[in-house]
Structures are given as C-alpha cells and as structure tokens.
Amino acid sequence: MRDAARLKRRAAFLFQRLVFFQSRHAIAATELAGLAGITGWGWRHVDLVRLLSVASKSALLLRRQAQSSSSVRKTKIICTLGPATEQTDVLRQLIQKGADVFRLNMSHAEHAWVGEIVPRIRQLGQETGQPVGLLLDTQGPAIRTGDLKTDLHLNSGDILELTVGGAKGEEPYSVDVNYGGLVNDVSVGDTILMDNGLIRLVVLERRKDRIVCKAITPGTLGSRRHINLPGVHVNLPPLTEKDLADISLGAELGVDFVALSFVRQKSDLDQLRAVLAEKKSKALIIAKIEDRLAVQSIDAMIEGADAIMIARGDLGIECPMEDLPIIQRRIVKHCIRLGKPVIVATQMLESMITNPLPTRAEITDVANAVFEQADAIMLSSETSVGRYPVECVEVLNRVALRIERSGGAGYAKSAGLEDARQKTVASAVVLANSLQRAKIIVFTRHGTMARNVSNLRPENAPIFAFTPSEEVRRQLAICWGAYPVRIEFTEDPNVTIEAAEKFLREANLTTPGDQLVIISDVRAAEDRIDSVQLRTAK
Numbered sequence: 001m002r003d004a005a006r007l008k009r010r011a012a013f014l015f016q017r018l019v020f021f022q023s024r025h026a027i028a029a030t031e032l033a034g035l036a037g038i039t040g041w042g043w044r045h046v047d048l049v050r051l052l053s054v055a056s057k058s059a060l061l062l063r064r065q066a067q068s069s070s071s072v073r074k075t076k077i078i079c080t081l082g083p084a085t086e087q088t089d090v091l092r093q094l095i096q097k098g099a100d101v102f103r104l105n106m107s108h109a110e111h112a113w114v115g116e117i118v119p120r121i122r123q124l125g126q127e128t129g130q131p132v133g134l135l136l137d138t139q140g141p142a143i144r145t146g147d148l149k150t151d152l153h154l155n156s157g158d159i160l161e162l163t164v165g166g167a168k169g170e171e172p173y174s175v176d177v178n179y180g181g182l183v184n185d186v187s188v189g190d191t192i193l194m195d196n197g198l199i200r201l202v203v204l205e206r207r208k209d210r211i212v213c214k215a216i217t218p219g220t221l222g223s224r225r226h227i228n229l230p231g232v233h234v235n236l237p238p239l240t241e242k243d244l245a246d247i248s249l250g251a252e253l254g255v256d257f258v259a260l261s262f263v264r265q266k267s268d269l270d271q272l273r274a275v276l277a278e279k280k281s282k283a284l285i286i287a288k289i290e291d292r293l294a295v296q297s298i299d300a301m302i303e304g305a306d307a308i309m310i311a312r313g314d315l316g317i318e319c320p321m322e323d324l325p326i327i328q329r330r331i332v333k334h335c336i337r338l339g340k341p342v343i344v345a346t347q348m349l350e351s352m353i354t355n356p357l358p359t360r361a362e363i364t365d366v367a368n369a370v371f372e373q374a375d376a377i378m379l380s381s382e383t384s385v386g387r388y389p390v391e392c393v394e395v396l397n398r399v400a401l402r403i404e405r406s407g408g409a410g411y412a413k414s415a416g417l418e419d420a421r422q423k424t425v426a427s428a429v430v431l432a433n434s435l436q437r438a439k440i441i442v443f444t445r446h447g448t449m450a451r452n453v454s455n456l457r458p459e460n461a462p463i464f465a466f467t468p469s470e471e472v473r474r475q476l477a478i479c480w481g482a483y484p485v486r487i488e489f490t491e492d493p494n495v496t497i498e499a500a501e502k503f504l505r506e507a508n509l510t511t512p513g514d515q516l517v518i519i520s521d522v523r524a525a526e527d528r529i530d531s532v533q534l535r536t537a538k
Helices: 002-019 026-039 045-068 088-097 111-128 241-253 266-278 292-296 298-304 312-318 321-338 360-371 389-405 420-433 448-455 470-478 493-506
Strands: 076-080 101-105 133-137 152-154 159-164 174-177 191-194 199-206 210-215 219-221 257-260 284-289 307-311 342-345 376-379 438-443 463-467 482-486 515-524 527-536
Touching: 076 389, 076 470, 088 111, 088 389, 101 111, 111 133, 111 241, 133 241, 133 470, 241 266, 257 266, 266 284, 266 298, 284 292, 284 298, 292 298, 298 321, 307 312, 307 321, 312 321, 312 342, 321 342, 360 376, 360 389, 376 389, 420 438, 420 448, 420 515, 420 527, 438 448, 438 493, 448 463, 448 482, 463 470, 463 493, 470 482, 493 515
Parallel strands: 076 101, 076 376, 101 133, 133 257, 159 174, 257 284, 284 307, 307 342, 342 376, 438 463, 438 515, 463 482
Antiparallel strands: 152 219, 159 210, 191 199, 199 210, 515 527
C-alpha cells in the first residue's frame, strides 16, 4: 500500500511538472507513462504529450490576449460560417482575432460540408489552444412560399392567393405554401408577413385549400420566401424531419451547442433534450426567441434551455419594431436573474456584408449589447457570405473591449441565489469586487460553478475556469468573462490549486501580489466541501 501511494505521489509530481511547468523532457514523460501503467491510470505517452501541448498553447493564447490590451475581453463572439469563411486560413484568422464559437446554420449547410469543416475546426482549436465551441443551429418549422415561374409584383390592394397541398391557383397572383395547416391556423383579419416583413398581407377569406389575402404594402415576391404569422399559434412540430437528421449529424460530430429555432413553449425544449439524450449527446440547448409567444413565456423558455438567443431578425418582424430594444433588454435581465447565458444576434454589423467599415448606428447597437452585459454577440451573414468577415470580428473585439472598460448595466445585482453553492460563489465575487488586482480561479467538472461565477458579472476580475473536461472547456467559451483551461484534477484539491497557480504564473497571467480568489472543494475528513480561499500570487 505504501509503495502504491509513493508511486502515485511521484506520478502526480511528474504530471504537474509536464503540464503546468511546460517541461518537454522525454525522460519525465516516459517515466510518467510507466508509472501510469503501474498505478492503473491508463495514460499513454502520446496522451501526455498531447495534453502538454494543449496546456502550453492555452497559456500562450491567454498571455497574448492579456498583453494585447489592458483587459481581456469578457463578451464572447460567435461567427456564422459559410462560403466566405470556410477556408482554413480564414478560420484560423477568425480564431486569432477573437472568435469564440462557430455557428453552423443548418438552413443552408449541407451535411457533407458540415462533416468536412467540423474536424478542421477541431484541429485548429488544438493548434491554437483556443476552446472553440461549435453551435449547430436548426432550421426549425419554417413556413415558406413555393417556387414561382416569375416574380409577383404586388401593389397595395392586390389580391394574393396562398394555396396548400398543391392546389391549383384561381387568382392572377397565386403561390403555394409548404405548410398545409396554414388554412386552419389563421383567421380572417390576421396579418401575414412575407420576405422578412417587406410584404404585409391581411387575410380576407379562408377556403378548404387556400387563403385569399389583400396586399397592404407593395413589394416583389420571389420564390421560397419566408412567412411570418405575428401572434398566430402555429400547429407545426418543434422538430422537423430535417431537424432530426441535422441533430443526429451534430451528435455524431460532437457539437457543443444545439439551437432550436422558433421555440414556442417549454415542451419544445424538452423534446429536443430527449432527442439529444437518445443520441448520447451532451450538447447544451440554446432556445432562439423569435416570436411573441416565446417572449410572453420568457421565464419558462429560460428555465427549459441552457442558454437563450435573442434572434432579432424574425423577432423584429413578429413584434413592433419600437418594442425590440425593450424586449432585448428585458430578456437579458431575465437571463441574468435566472442564471442562463444570453446571446444577442442578427444584423449587428449588417452593412459590413459589403462595406469595410460599420455604420455609427451599428457600433452603438453592439455597444448597447455589451453594456447590457450579454454573454455573447453573434455575426450572421457578416461572416457567412460577407466580404469582410475577419474585419467584422476585429470591430466587435475593439468595441467590446472599450465598452467593457466603461462599466455595465449592473443587471447581475438582481441575480437569484437559490442554493448554498450559488451563495458560496456570490461571496467569492463580492470578495473579488472589493479587492484591487483580484483574479477569480474556479475549479469545475461540469461547468456549473464557472457559469454561476460568470452570471454574477464580476466587476474587474477575470474568471479562470479550470476543468478536466475538454467538452466543458468548449461549452464555457460562450460564458461572459470566463477563460477556460483544461487540466487534470488530482485527488488532493490543494495540489490541484497549487498547480493552477503555477500555470497562471508561468503563463504571465498573474503577477506577484495579485489577489487570487479561489473557489474549490477542500477535504474535511472523508468529505469534500465547497470553499472560498484568498491567496496572494507569488
């Protein structure tokens, strides 16, 4: 027994030396691999070298970020991928300029393309040491018009007929719709919006296989245009056959997040969670808030999801435009109060699809989201098909850094503290806020403690989240102010804490005299209890 304990202590020492001191001695690695076999750890030499490489690259990336500005950016950046960003060199540039998560928009992405680009992103993550998250965004139950031989040029007052089930048109202006239940869902007098709200119709008459509408605003209707039904409950399933196939692919490739489009009720999210569990996927669920029904039941949406996306495109069509800023602010507040990450998305830098510089209004829009302390801001067409994808990330990074230095909205003051662990975390954040040169170090196996710290929005202290899970490390990439680092945890929490301190010191992420607020568990006899420690960096 004594020999086994001695061997484990020796193995732990060598492991810390390799990973945290970034030693590359082949002798130490070989000895540790041998000891691992003796002690039953089952590590291989190649695993140790790979782990060492990831740790050292993570330190290098964080060190570069710290040296590039007076503070490290806390607001995360999500980039949608597409033809403009599918090349490896561009992906690498996006990561280097600050992209934290890449979004795969399954409304347009083909399975073969997704299957090819995901491994390249994972490889780039390893090369750069960056925990790049992958977000698979489902298309959802979209209602669209069918194909037209020629565009329909509508004037105000014109009659437009919407047919279902392939019924033959009887009016001069007629188009088929892909959702057969539309006739039953709408009522006379309801508003129908087409092509992102550019064309507004009012329902005049319902028949068995068609709806007769009058155009309120003029416009040109092309093929396969999106249809919005403000305030109408649509009896479509939350997950289409296409969605299920896309989710299956995402589970196979190990995506970190799955976004559900057009969420209407909490049961939609429950259904997605059941599908992910069946696929043995640990992906976190993001609920996209896109219509009035979701806004009206926002607390239930937040409760059922792991994160929320304020999808302002469809939301801005479904709701009065003047209400959109209020809705955004309200959702951010509720997410912080209930402890869930929140993403602000759509048209952040729309003009940069074709222009090298953003408008002043776009800068202000980005600044507002950062000031509200949303966890992440997202680029869509700007990086999927735009001419200046890398420049867009640079703009978000630059604006976020500047606004973060000016302070935030302070919504975290209303954050709920439901259990003892959340209150323990809150005490650590209060302590860090009261200290000069404070840094928060949190150890987390599943990400919960780190997300709790992030949700309280520490005023100045960065959050270094240490986890043994690469999956958790990537999922924390979406959380405000969190900088995840992967390390293996030892049986003795004090050894792990000391190793993390050495890691930060060797990476120049702490300087002597920094106040380290540490959230960890400690041994009490045979039990482990949560603790908050204050140490001074050496």
